Amino acid sequence: MTGEDAELQQTPLHDLHVALGGKMVAFAGYAMPVSYRDGIIKEHQHTRARAGLFDVSHMGQVCLMGEGAAEALEELVPIDVVGLAENHQRYALFTNDRGGILDDLMVTNAGDHFFVVVNGACRDQDFAHLRSHLEGRCTVALFHDRALLALQGPEAGAVMGRLAPATRDMVFMTAGEIAVDGITCFVTRSGYTGEDGFEISVPASRAEALARRLLEQDEVAPIGLGARDTLRLEAGLCLYGNDIDAGTTPVEASLVWALSKARRADGARPGGFPGDGVILRQLAEGVARRRVGLRPEGRAPVREGAELIDEAERVVGKVTSGLFGPTVGGPVAMGYVETAHAKPGTALRALVRGRPQPLEVVRLPFVQQRYYRG
């Protein structure tokens, strides 16, 4: 252990990661496994074919409780929280006064509270943001004593059906307090891989026992954060800090689908969130640049930060995420381009080590999402 590692926090599954041969790296202040013995490509393929178990305990789990919690939270997100039915989940974004994205998050109506999951790297900032705006309207508390596991892949449903029969009737973006192998957990049918799957919020004291039980199942293998990144990028999902940040708006980020109808100009509760003027105007008038999928030719990955040029060698955009997509079998990327170049089929070039590499603007996702909708 170096001095730097000593300051990293550990999740409740740390000993298990080490026992499983996890290659531990620093991520969002935690020591996390980037991969296990099989490596990123095999772990990725296992998740697409069977079921992968991920430790995502570095993410922040927040509880909002109180009569006015839904209305209060709506003041921070361009999302319909008031209309979110019990045991249903919705993707949300914290916006700033310029319409930029402070974080992306998942909001679940858990009946007597809202269960909110935020990015690990943004957790403290998000928590302070919630506290300063919502205090007095509802209580804001961090679930310190819970781990978060994700079970993802086409066989995740069969595994959970065996250990938690109550999950059999759940569809994508629903949730519930459910016993998993006898342990009371809060389960959502969602994830970050494009596959069917679940996220399981489990008491920290029972997390390792549950993880081991899941790993005992024939379908399940442990998967590191490396494959989590390749899976999410193939599924066209944004990584906060790369593909979206305080300088990108939801409209520029091609996340218009996430902006609830109720919060748009012609909706039941139009605006009323930070940056509403900018975002509603962009919805009506369009934007100068947009997030798109990019498919480089050849085998060399095009990485984040690479500039995109048009035929006249003019810089028209920038790559925000890029890697080798194991299911695609080649390099895949996302980035922002000027709207005139955002149409699928547009040919551009990326500057890789000073040399132009051809790539094409493509429709996202790269790999069809396979959520379970009943």
Place this chain on the structure above:
Amino acid sequence: MSEIKFSEDHEWILIEDGIGTVGITDYAQEQLGDVVFVELPEAGKTLAKGDEAAVVESVKAASELYAPVTGEVTEANDALAEDPAQVNSDPQGGGWFFKIKIAEPSELDGLMDEAAYKTYVEGLG
């Protein structure tokens, strides 16, 4: 008579008749993870010790390979274009990167022998 030497950047160079065959070590491939692309220098290119000689792309990141000695590239391992995973499966065999005509044999003295490299890697914990 052949001899193998190692750099602190985890490259190996196998020296035979004044030609060095260069690749990355098992430790390096293990650290990188699955290699998906390798960019190699062309034959005829002259490299000074420490120059960027090749690029190794793993799934998530790109890393440079630096010339361990000064010289002229005589051959690149074109098989890696089709099967870059050989860098993982056989780093000190089929996964070699390029061959270089060694211009300054004295530069080899600054590299580690196998025993010293082993100790160096163990020291990295």
